Amino acid sequence: MRIAIGAALMAFACGVGARGQGQADLAVIADKIVTMSRDSAGAQVLLVRDGRIWKVGSRRALEGEATAARRVIRLGPGQVVYPGFIDAHLHVVDVGRSLEEVDLVGKKSLAEALEAVAKAARQTPPGQWILGRGWDHNDWPEKVFPNRRDLDSVAPNHPVYLWRIDGHVGWANSLALRLAGIDAETPDPPGGLIQRLPGSREPSGILVDNAMDLLSGVLPKPSHEDLKRYIVKAMSHFASLGLTCVHDAGVDMPTFSAYRELVEEGKAQIRVYAMASTGPLLDLLLENGPILDPGREMLVVRSLKLFADGAMGSRGALLFEPYSDDPGNRGLLLTPAETIRDLTVRCLRKGIQVCTHAIGDSANRLVLDAYEQALREVGAKDARLRIEHAQVVAPEDVPRFAQLNVIASMQPIHAVSDMPWAESRLGPVRVKGAYAWRSLLEAGARIAGGSDAPVESADPLLGLHAAVSRQDLTGYPPGGWMPEQCVSLRDALRMFTTEAAWAAFAEGSLGSIEPGKWADFVVLDRDLEKIPPREIPEAKVLLTVVGGRVVFRREE
Structure with missing residues (x-):
């Protein structure tokens, strides 16, 4: 399938040429545009001005303005526009370095x-x-x-x-x-x-x-140029997957400096919502408050990453009862509860979000308790505190996410990777509270979707497939692993678009295709709503656009 381009697309990407009054910089004409907004029925044309969505509507309403745009992209049959995908939890430098x-x-x-x-x-x-x-x-x-x-x-x-x-x-x-x-x-x-x-x-x-x-301390430290190279490589990879924004879970001061320089040089291809690690960058936030980029929103630092426990694969996740396959071991507590509570209080008073890694059921309760105490002490109204992973949650703690307005930042693909051994770690009863997306959604929680790359592939299509099927790429197991926790495709798409944007306080500018928001979108070669779940991973990204600028285009 081909994308027909009405004028030199790269000229548009570089901002060449003059624009007439009332003229769009870019028009995209398609059979279908999935806006992820409430008023999405019949969208077939989107118009872009100054890097933002200007208008969205039907061909009947907008085709005249579309054909008059400086640059026009006419999509082929079956090609569909989606909001740019957002990965709410990965590790950018690690992805670039892993390459x-x-x-x-x-x-x-x-x-x-x-x-x-x-x-x-x-x-x-x-x-x-x-x-x-x-x-x-x-x-x-x-x-x-x-x-x-x-x-x-x-x-x-x-x-x-x-x-x-x-x-x-x-x-x-x-x-x-x-x-x-x-x-x-x-x-x-x-x-x-x-x-x-x-x-x-x-x-x-x-x-x-x-x-x-x-x-x-004895490992070779990456230089400033190394960090920039890793970031650029990772961003190019992400753009090829249709990602337009990522939440980087754990950024130190050298990495922040590399990000900032890339943004200033115009070399940052996709948006980054950075979670600061403890150390100098956190000190800077606690002194001065969030680091925002009101002009282009390419780099935002307004959150802290903490660790409550380890990982379940290495039996470091903190559990109430011992591992079923390792009696006597209940995992590791990496950060005491009082430290999480105290840091959360300090951050809330400065407008800083806290995002805490918690995998085991004991760790999740510990973090929920710490958050509840901090929220009560500070009285914050829109803190949007997050638990990263929330993999194993005791049934009585599931409603607390919604009650405390705590975001569950989860990675659907983990369930597919872990299902061969998860029950041996947890046993047949406790495993029912693992990767429980539907239970959390039905209890009113908000779930932001991610990949944890390079732990898993950063491909959001694999995350969508896992969320709706709970099967691996071979279709195993038939019917899905604990299929009662599968979610609808629409809910899965929300995880990687609108909910991930909300988790970054960016719902006013990212996550959906609506007038006034940044022109971040992706073109797929097929309609995900018209194919069986097993074909979702086969979809191809044809075009990725960030702020009206083409950052990836699939070559024939």
């Missing part, structure tokens, strides 16, 4: 993972670091953590450090541990675990959650 490091995603055995490391060792001078991410022991036949000796066997002369797919476990070889000073005498830090070799105190090479900080 350059050892990729262990999808490796089906320890041997496959080690072969990828061995290949990198052959191409890397001895003594230089080998970094990578994406391994998942749950996908291996053994389903047990690897150890440093495995890495030593293929890369004894390089320090090696590999992040697990969830980012909550690091796998180091002996040289990396030695450089970090981690040995038998090193104690487990609060909220972290140094796994030991059987029958000894010697570290195995596996570092869980806060224990990873023990090694982070």
Whole structure:
């Protein structure tokens, strides 16, 4: 299928040419435009002026103005316009960096993972670091953590450090541990675990959650230019997937500086809603309040990212009762409840949103309690506090999200990735409260959809497919995993458009195709509402536009 362009599209993208009075900069004419607004029936034409949606309506009402626009895009049969997709939780620098490091995603055995490391060792001078991410022991036949000796066997002369797919476990070889000073005498830090070799105190090479900080100090630090390169690569990737805005979950001061420079240079392709990590950037927010970009809204920093617990795949998520497959282990508390409460109070008084990672049922209740106490103390009316992931929620806590106006920032694709082992972790009863999107929606909660990339693919179509089917790409299991928690396609689309915009206080400018909002939209090669769920991942992004500027166009 082709997109017919009435004039040189790249000239439009660069803003070349004069505009007549009352003339649109860009017109898009389609058989169907899904606006995600209440008044969406019959939309077939959208007009853009000064980077914003100017008019939306039927061909009968607007085709005359559309054909007079400076640039015209006429879509082919079956091609549909949607609001630009918004990913409410991912990690931009990690995505960009993962495109350059050892990729262990999808490796089906320890041997496959080690072969990828061995290949990198052959191409890397001895003594230089080998970094990578994406391994998942749950996908291996053994389903047990690897150890440093495995890495030593293929890369004894390089320090090696590999992040697990969830980012909550690091796998180091002996040289990396030695450089970090981690040995038998090193104690487990609060909220972290140094796994030991059987029958000894010697570290195995596996570092869980806060224990990873023990090694982070010796890892090579990316330069300012490295960070900019990672961001640009990630943004280009996101644009190809139809993403026009992302919420970056955990941004430090160097990354913020790289973002700001890219925006100033006009090289930022998509919008970023940044959650500050604790440290200098948070200090800046608490001193001066939110960092906004009222001109173009390409970079907004008005939220804080905290961690209550770890991840379920590595058994670090904090549970009320022990893991069903690891008796005696209830997970890890990474941040005390009183710290979450106190930081939330300080942030609310400065107009800063708080977004706390919580996966286990105990962690989710702890955060809800902390938020409730903070809201009562400050009396904030529109705080839009968020829980990132909200993966396992006790039934009695489900209504509290709506009662406290706490946003559940969830990643539908996690359910599909985790379903092979989730019940073994949680047991048949507790798993019913996991990935419970429909229960939360029916209780009145708002869900913002994301991917957690690079933990998962950033492709929003995969997120939509998971939300409506709860099946993997092969159609397993038939009927879906716990299908009672499936949501409608319209609800799934809201997660990745209007609800994600609301979660960033951007409902007035993003998330739907309405006059006055930014002209952020994507063109797909098919109508998602007219195909079976199994075909959603097959849809192709043909065009991505941000603020009226083309940032991706699929070449034939």
